[in-house]
Amino acid sequence: MTEEADLYRLLIADVYELAGESRRTSEALAGEVGQTAARWHVLSVLSDGPRTVAGAARRLGxxxxxxQRVVTDLVRADLARLRTNPDHARAPLVELTAEGRSTLRALVRRSDADRSAVLREADLTRDDLDGARAVLRRLTATLRDHARER
Known part of the structure; x- marks a missing residue:
């Protein structure tokens, strides 16, 4: 085993830990405005326009x-609505209502304030974040290409 391979494994562990911590804090932030992180994620994916439940699921992985369970909750709460899909009668389109857009804006405002405070406390600069993103994107692309070659 090489030192680089060991460092790679540690980096991946750190990414998982960061993702977990981010999910936990997102859940707490969502709760402050009466939502869940799952609802927030679906609201976000619907924010760029109507899509089917299957399309939203693909986008979210x-x-x-x-x-579907989250969409059902959002429709019941009048944060989203279903409309006829001209391309597929049995797969309606899901779109945000005005209340859904307002709720998403509140979630984003709360999150932006919290994350800005965290970044200040961590003393991270834009260059730090850009560099970290560049490394992660390069690793992701290379892993994807490597998997296709197999």
Whole structure:
């Protein structure tokens, strides 16, 4: 085993830990405005326009059934609505309502304030974040290419 391979494994462990911590804090932030992180994620994916439940699930990398449960909750709460899909009669389009857009804006405002405070406390600069993203994107692309070559 090489030192680089060991460092790679530690980096991946750190990424998982960061993702877990981010999910936990996102859940707490969502709760402050009466929502869940799952609802927040679906609201976000619907923010760029209507899509089917299957399309939202693909975008989120989740099972269609789990997204369907969240969509059902959002429709009941009047944060989203279903409309006829001209391309597929049995797969309606899901879109945000005005209340859903307002709720998403509140979630984003709360999150931006919290994350800005965290970044200040961590003393991270834009260059730090850009560099970290560049490394992660390069690793992701290389892993994807490597998997295709097999």
């Amino acid at each position: 989740l099972a269609r059934q789990s997204v």
